Amino acid sequence: MRITRLAPEVKKKETIDIDLTLLDPLIARYKGQKGNVIPLLQGVQDIYGYIPRPAFEKISQETGLELSEMFGVATFYSQFRLAPVGRHIIKVCHGTACHVQNANEITESLEDTLKVKDGETTGDRLFTLESVACLGCCSLAPVMMIGDQTYGKLTGNEAMKIVKNIRISESN
């Protein structure tokens, strides 16, 4: 029996201007090295916050790496993002210790406050909400991380207040 394939989603051309010359030092550093795909992609993500399509194409042209190979690696590892993210990435920990101490409540409360689903970015590109496996601060469970700051022993209400305060300070 034939399985009907889902039609590919036609996406709008990326509107953000990307300065591809930023990639030159990165490519110069890793070109020709064996095992360079992951460090290259990590480098791209450090520059742009995600891996834009033109970056894949440029690296492929200049290093000879196959696009399919790079895309395969980029979609295998959870670290890599293929879409732009918000200015603040909220990582809600869903490790075992956080799970048994009600991490779901944190995610639900934030979904409610930000009006996005887990993994999405708010319309104003201010926040991206993510679930992560374990941040390793199990003694402070439940935990979330925004930027480099870790917030521990949270409740849904507290998480909501923290996010609202960031939004207020950003609009000032």
Added chain:
Amino acid sequence: MTTTTVTVGLGSCGIAAGAGKTYEKIKAMKETEKLDFILKKTSCVGMCYREPLVEISDDSGTYLYGDVTEGRAIEVIEKHINQKDPIRDYIVYSDLFDAPENNFIDSQVKIVLRNCGYMDPESIEEYETREGYQAIRKIGIQKISRADVIQTILDSGIRGRGGGGFPTGLKWKFANANKSAEKYVICNADEGDPGAFMDRSVLEGDPHSVLEGMIVAAYAIEATQGVIYCRAEYPLAIKRLTIALEQARDKGYLGKNIFGIEGFDFDIYIKEGAGAFVCGEETALIASVEGERGMPRKRPPFPAASGLWKKPTNINNVETFANIPWIILNGAAAFAAYGTEKSKGTKVFALAGKVNHSGLVEVPMGMTIRDVIFKLGGGIKKNKKFKAVQLGGPSGGCIPEYLADTIVDYDSVNATGAIMGSGGMVVMDETTCMVDVAKFFLNFTRKESCGKCTFCRMGTMRMLEILDRITNGKGKEGDIENLEELAYEIKDNSLCGLGQGAPNPVLTTIKYFRNEYVAHITHKKCPAKVCRPLLTYTVDPVKCTGCLVCLKNCPANAITGERKLSHFIHQELCTKCGVCYSKCKFDSIILT
């Protein structure tokens, strides 16, 4: 003149609890008030539940202060340093008197964690004053042969601390036997188990001991290159490892002809992982270092014969490497004096969950799980009833309360259906639903399955669907049997540890908590009151103040009532979302 030292614990958990601010505050006080003490940094001493920690020591003894937030730091420095009057109420550990947490430190045997929290991890000099690099130096000076080093490791009885429990000496012996001009030593620092943070603490607190362990291994198997494969989620560990590597290179501890051993050339680089749990499996890890999708492959050939770039490779975990210098210096017999017949030495556990003292503990093999949880862990939070402990992460299992006298060693833990794993110990109480826990782990392994083996890829999905149904109140007779059948098929037909271990959380919870599955499936009840679709929400008319909060927040408009009059939930409209329960400030929503 006496010298006073003030040391602030700056591990990841300390920093998360605010230790960075505490350090800055003390530093500022020292400068503005021109105070006479030495300010130092250290890493995690394992007492995560009392972070931030500040230790003040002078000629008389040591005082460890707990919960030293910025505000409390001012008070402590003012009283203790300026007025020479230690604040007894804040002291959690001291070698001078019986402080509340003395037992926590004194009941442990610290081999792996011998330096964690006792020295500045960013200083190679401090590591050297604590017998650092003496093990490899001893090998160089006494010209100990490779065979003798391997024999010492074999005699010590140490088994792989990453979870597999394979004898480390044997691994080295195989890697040594395969001759090649190019060989590799890899340190597996891809600690992916949710609820485990031992390796992170060692890397943050004592990176040089891991490097030294790797250097000894490199000598033993004649390796030329070392790789540390570390999770990118551990930025502080990577930073401290990078500093340690630079320092070791500057001192000539890495490079050519190191430690006076002619022809011993060895260097190490760090490879950052990119977030894939399966990369903890050694063949997947190698694929990832090679820059590919981290998928495991069939063994044999084992990495000892054909590993990284198809060359002989020895892979050990962080904790294993941290043991090595101690074994070389103190001898195999001293190490083997700890532990049980088949599991020697100590094991580090990350205690977390519903336990009072979350943190890191190192105990000799052979201690009972109950002692770890109650003597070191300080018992269950809020005096609730201890129900089970989860050992070994997503490939491990749940051990029920009545088996808590099981001793900590590889074989005894395996006999319960759980595994020792890397040492995550998540404690659960009566408010934890075991079906929900099984579902949680299975969801994790399903997401992390690399997709290579059909049984793991599809089987975990099917199992998850059944568990989803059960926790949503749509369980059917026969579900338990179906779960068991799928579980054994997945175990038998998966290539790597991820698939082979994935069903363990489900199998152990069925084995020990079958009644909870039955309650969900047959009686449509969740005894721990966790699975929302199985709960009934009602209002306690006595407690309800009629504040209208639940009514306004109910997304289904299932609540009626008026101000200052008790509200009512219409069961036929209720979607069981739990909003009323979380919004009510008066605990007047009853779950049954």
